[in-house]
Amino acid sequence: RRSDIDSIGDRLMRNLLGETHESLADVKEQVIVVAHDLSPADTLQIDRSKVIGFVTDIGGRTSHTAILARSLGIPAVVGLETVTSLVPDGTPMIIDGSTGTVILRPSTETFREYLLKKQHYDYLESELVQFRSLPAVSKDGYSLALHSNIDFAEEIPAAREQGAQGVGLFRTEFLYMSGEGPPSEDEQLAIYRAAVEQMAPFPVTIRTLDVGGDKFVPEFNLSDEVNPAMGLRAIRFSLKEVNLFKTQLRAILRAAVFGPIRIMFPMISGVAEVRDCKQFLEKVRQELVSAGIPFGENVAIGIMIETPAAVLIADLLAKEVDFFSVGTNDLIQYCLAIDRGNEHVAYLYEPMHPAVLQALHRVCRAAEAAGIEVGMCGEMAGEDLYSLVLIALGFKELSMNAMNISRVKRIIRQIEITEVKQILDHLLSLPTAAEVSAALEKEMLQRYPKVFSERNL
Known part of the structure; x- marks a missing residue:
């Protein structure tokens, strides 16, 4: 497939130029991954304690990468087309996987707003626990x-x-x-x-x-x-x-x-x-x-x-x-x-x-x-x-x-x-x-x- 050839070509160019390619398995601290695409094989390397979310240029809600993200319980926003060209490494960001929202360099007020949203989400999730054992x-x-x-x-x-x-x-x-x-x-x-x-x-x-x-x-x-x-x-x-x-x-x-x-x-x-x-x-x-x-x-x-x-x-x-x-x-x-x-x-x-x-x-x-x-x-x-x-x-x-x-x-x-x-x-x-x-x-x-x-x- 063209995407596979592109991926191989990218790797060859990185090797020829002496550039390193960090594997998701090698991530050492908590990060949000921003990538053109993540293959199902890439997502299998994700350490949930380190990768707390990801954003990609391509993909849809029912692409296999998105499905895997949901099964792992990792917030993800896919199909943003040009996000990799807009987000330099180290950029502070908020992602809301439930609405497909990505916020770059959030203000203190926005951060507090989403912190409250996260707390409310966690509360609703805790309320669901009572239904687990019920028919x-x-x-x-x-x-x-x-x-x-x-x-x-x-x-x-x-x-x-x-x-x-x-x-x-x-x-x-x-x-x-x-x-x-x-x-x-x-x-x-x-x-x-x-x-x-x-x-x-x-x-x-x-x-x-x-x-x-x-x-x-x-x-x-x-x-x-x-x-x-x-x-x-x-x-x-x-x-x-x-x-x-x-x-x-x-x-x-x-x-x-x-x-x-x-x-x-x-x-x-x-x-x-x-x-x-x-x-x-x-x-x-x-x-x-x-x-x-x-x-x-x-x-x-x-x-x-x-x-x-x-x-x-x-x-x-x-x-x-x-x-x-x-x-x-x-x-x-x-x-x-x-x-x-x-x-x-x-x-x-x-x-x-x-x-x-x-x-x-x-x-x-x-x-x-x-x-x-x-x-x-x-x-x-x-x-x-x-x-x-x-x-x-x-x-x-x-x-x-x-x-x-x-x-x-x-x-x-x-x-x-x-x-x-x-x-x-x-x-x-x-x-x-x-x-x-x-x-x-x-x-x-x-x-x-x-x-x-x-x-x-």
């Missing part, structure tokens, strides 16, 4: 499963502390970024086993390797594609690199001996792909049987709904799998024809866009008709107001950054889902995302003024 059940008895998205098994204790009742998305691509090469079968087995045992008795949903697009793994020689978001990525890559795919599936099946595991295939666009995956999985099972290696027998198979094609044939796909999980980050990107990591079109990324809502509605109807589970693991699931619409549409499981679980649970426990369902048809009839959001906020504020006024609508 996610609405006032009219609607129960919802709230799961956590993770990158590493080490995140599970913190996720459970936040109230997660399962892992809805284990992003396994980061296992391939943190070592000298692809992890072996035994290395993956140890990681998946640790995840399962720590989350037991709740399920762990493992997404098979999802590289390509904006998730670049140096060890894999992916060709420089003109349009990587639509190129050799996710399940297309796995079905081509069958040895890597087999190694991962063997490790997952073997780990299923130790607790409930679900396998999820990403970036599915047709029934043929699903059948190819199932046939390959069955072949791996037979190899384990022949070798006398124990493995889990009852492993649910699901797919991510991320492409318009998958939405349009959701009724056909539902006959092939045990569950759907909607990946809204990519689904919104493809439905609205925008690059979710491009700061120039970030304003077009609208989860409440009528086309997105109609797509979600269609998927839920197909899952219900087939009698399979339907959940969501995109960033949209962690937005407390959006979660009401998702439940009304028929989602039974929402998986999110663990830090959002109590926030969503707090809203769910104080409203009646039947009342949200009463306005669903009206929301689905509105022509713009702005009108949908405004109508939802108005209705909820009228019906539950205490809950939603505290949310600062």
